[in-house]
Amino acid sequence: MSALFKVATGACLGLSLILLPVSGVQAAPVTDILLEANPASSWLHANGNWAAYRYSELRQINPANAGDLGAAWVFNSGAKNDPQMTPLYHDGLVYYAQDNQLWALDGGTGRVVWKYTHEIPEDYGGYNADFVLGKHRGVAIMGETVFMLSTDSKLHGVDYKTGEQKFVKQYLTYPKDFEMAEDSNGYAITVGPLAILGQIIVPLNATDFGGLPGFVDGVNPCTGESNWRANMIPGPGEPGADTWPGNSADYGGAGPWMTGSWDAELERYFTGTANAYPWNPAGRGGGKEDNVGAASLVAINTSDGSVAWRYTAVPGDPWDYDTQQTPLIIDVNGKKTIVHPNKTGFIHYLDIDTGRFLRATPFADKITWVEGYDRNGRPINQIALPIEGGDQVEVYPALFGGTNMYPHSYSPLTGLIYLAAANNGMMYGFEKIQVISNVRHFGATMEFMFGYEVNLAMDANSGKEVWRDQKSLPGYSGGMFSTAGDIVAYVSANGDATVTNSSTGEILWTFNMGATGKAGGITYMHDGTQYILQSAGGIQGFGNEAHPHSAGGGYLIAFTLR
C-alpha cells in the first residue's frame, strides 16, 4: 500500500529533478533511496535512520584525531524555550527549527540561507501549554519539501530551497488560553514528523495539557491530508478498551511525543506513548486497571493505520512514567527485535511481529517502584501507591525517568546502545484533581532527590553495561549519536560537548559550550569535511539549579577537525 501512496505523491515531490541551484548551494531532491540509507554525507531523519540508530557511516573523525576538534561556526536562534532540536543536513543545507521558526543554514558557514516563521495564534495557551511552546525535536524532509510541526498542531510543508510555504494543515485543536476559552483542551506538538515511503508520519499529543488521547496520522506529503489515523488508546472493541473505566479514555493521554521508528519490510511504525492522565489515577481505575495504550509501545501498520499490537510497560501508570522514548529496531540474537529503554529504568525487548514481551533488563542505578518484570511483561511487586491528600512515597526513578526525552543511539559497529541516563528519585503524592476550563490537572505533587547524569553504553544483546561516563551533577546528556569512526558524541547538562571512544568509553575531547545541552547532535560531510553539530541552551528545569551556567541560550555549534 505504501507503493500506492508513493505513486500518488511522486509528481508533487519533484522526484524527477536531479540538481537545482540554491543560493550558491547545490541541492537535489530527497529520494526514497536517500531516505532509506543510513546517515553518511547527509542526515535525513532526526533519528538518523528508520530504525532510529542515530548512527553515521562517516569515519573522518575517529579516536585518533578527535582531540583536534574545534568550533567552526555558531548559529544563534535566539531561543525562548529549550532547544531540543536534532537538525537535518542535506546537500549543503542544515535544517533547524526553534520557536516555530525554521531555518536553512549553509552547512559550511552557518549563515542563514532562508528563514520560515509561523505565528502562533493569540488564543494559544492554557494549563501547562507554555511549557512546550516553541520546542521542536525534529523536522522531516522528502522530495523538495521540509516538514515542520508547530506547537499549535499544524504541519507546515516548506520548499527546501526557498523556504516558501507549500501548505499548512491543522489536525486537531490546540490548547486555548483558559482566560479566553471554556474548553482549553488541545494538542501541543513538540515531536518531529517522520518521512517514510510516500507518507509523512505525524504524531499528535495532548497528554499533559488536559489529557485528550494521543494519535498518529499518516499524511500525504503534498497536501498534509490524513490518509489514516491510529489511536494509541484502544477504541471500542479493541483489546484493552475495557481497561479504561467510564469515560476516562477521553482524557487518558497516551500521546506519542517522540518520533518513533519504521520498518520498511513490515510497513509498520513503532512508537512509545506518554503517561496515563491525569497522573493521579483515581478516575481511571486507581492504578488497578491497566489503562492499555498509555505508558505503552504501539505498533501501527502504515498501509492503513490499523494497530498491530500494544504492549503496556506501566499498567495503570500512577508515576508519570511515559514510555515515549524512541523504540530501536535491532537484530538481537538473529531476530529483528524492538528494543526500548524508557523511564521505568529498564530496557524492554519485544517481538517485533506480535509485541510479545521477551525480557526487561535494568539499566538505572536505583529502581524501587518494582522488583522487575515477570515472564508476561508485568511488573513484579510494585510499591504501594500514595493516598490522595496523604503522605508522599519515595520512588526511584523519579518521574524524569531512568532515561527520558534525550535520544539514544545504537552502533552496529560496537553492538552497544548509548543511553542518556540519570539517577534521580522523588517523593510523590496524590492530590485532588482540579478541573479548570475542562482541563483536568495532574492531581499529583512531587519533590525530587537529584542524583547524577550518567551516560551509559549497554550491550544490546545482553542488556549489560559496558562502560559509563558518570558526572557529579544532576541532569541528562542531551542525547547521543555514534559513527562508524568508533566515536559517540553527546552534550551534557553542564554544557560540555563530549566525544568518546564508542568501544571503550575513553573520553577523547570535551568543549565548554557555555550553556546546557538538551538536544541530540548530528554529523555530516560538507565539501569534504566532516562536521559535528550540537545545540546548546535551555533552562536547567525541574527545579534543579545545580549547574553554574546561566539558563537560556539558543546556539547551534558546528565542530570540525582543526
Added chain:
Amino acid sequence: MCSRILLVVVLLTPIAYFTAGLGSIEALAAPQSSNPLSGDESAIRDGKSLFRGICAVCHGRNADGKGERGQGSDLRKFKRGFTRYLEIAQNGRDTGRTQKMPAWGKVLPEEDLIKIGAFLETLAIEGANWVDPE
C-alpha cells in the same frame, strides 16, 4: 504543618510585650497579614489543596519555585503584601520568560485565591511579608 505554622509565627508575629507594672500581656495591634482569612484553619486547608492541585506544577509543592514544569517564583519569599499577591494571582504577570503567570482570576473565584494566599503565608521564610504597605 504544625512546625511550619510555628515558624511563621516566629517570623511574622510583631513583638509581643509585657506592659510593665500592670501585670498583663498585650499584643501589638499591627497585623501579621492583610489577608482576611489569615490563620483560618479551614481556609488554609482548602488553600493547600488548591495550591497543590493547580499551582505546584510551576511553583513547587512547597512553593519554593522548584516545580516540575517550573519557572515559578519562590513564593516562600513573597514580600509585596497580600493585596499585591491578589492582584498578581487575579491578573497574571508577564515574567519575560516563555512561561508566564496566568490570570487565574478569570477562572477561579476570588475566595479560592484568598485561601491559597492564606496557605502560602504558612510557608513564609525570612524576608517574607504579607502585610500591605501603608
